[in-house]
Amino acid sequence: MGRGKVELKRIENKINRQVTFAKRRNGLLKKAYELSILCDAEVALIIFSNRGKLFEFCSSSSMMKTLEKYHHCNYASLEANQSNTQDNYHEYLKLKAKVELLQRSQRNLLGEDLGPLSIKDLGHLEHQVESSLTQIRSTKTQSMMNQLAELQQKELALVDANNLLKMKLEERTAATIPQQPALGFFQPVGVNSTTSQLGFHHVGSGEINAEVSSAHNINGFIPGWML
Structure with a gap:
């Protein structure tokens, strides 16, 4: 059977406590010596018992x-x-x-x-505020100019787009309206030739007045179709 785990607490039995101290002290001194030899380390170990007795080990001189x-x-x-x-x-x-x-x-x-603040400090503060306001106004003006330039560019772009749409609309309207026949295929009917063919002759204003006067003289009134 293996050795059980030892509970780490103060040993109440005085004899057992002294025996355990002696064993573990010798083991600790041995480990310190081995560590100094194997690892070439400088080791110093100081132990005081519960009675105040000193035990020490030092790897150096x-x-x-x-x-x-x-x-x-x-x-x-x-x-x-x-x-x-x-x-x-x-x-x-x-x-x-x-x-x-x-x-x-x-x-x-x-x-x-x-x-x-003193008068000098107030003057310096006033100058600082005025400089800040000047810079702020300059930045604001520059920002407004930039926005105005952008709006002008947008306006030009909209005008160009409007003109392009107007041209397309005119082209589409011209394409949908039927073309009128050319006048070269038809001869206009002349007034003189038509009236001569139909047996009519041109009546002047003097003849119309003479007819009206004769009709008025004969019947004493003007026919309704002459009015």
């Missing part, structure tokens, strides 16, 4: 040199961390001051918190 090396590495990292923390804090203060300055400038541009 002096435990103090190893401890000094440990202190140097440990405190150097702490100092570096402290230095980084201080640098970060100073950077935070600088950024905070810049943010406050920008917020105050924004409020001044909006016409707020102007009381603490």
Whole structure:
């Protein structure tokens, strides 16, 4: 049967606790020695028993040199961390001051918190506002000119499209209307020839007046067809 898993808790029995301490202490010292030999590592091990008895192992020639090396590495990292923390804090203060300055400038541009400003600061603020307005007006004018140019181009395109549709409509209308026969195939009937063929002759205005006068003289009235 294999060895069961040992529960990690304080051994209540004093004798068993001392026996376990001695066995595991020797095993730990052995492991430290093997680690230093196999891996060429500098190992320092310090053990204090519950009675305050010291047990130590050091792979180097002096435990103090190893401890000094440990202190140097440990405190150097702490100092570096402290230095980084201080640098970060100073950077935070600088950024905070810049943010406050920008917020105050924004409020001044909006016409707020102007009381603490001097006449020189107010003049500078006025000049800054006028420059901003000039730039805004220039940008607005340029934008309006660009929009006007676009609208003119659209207008020209619509006019061209309208003319093209008008030409197509005229062509379609001309194609649907039947063509009139040419006059060369028919001879117009002359008035003189027709009247001569039908036995009529041209009556002048003088003859009509004479006929009217004779009819009036004979009957004393004008016939209805003469009116």
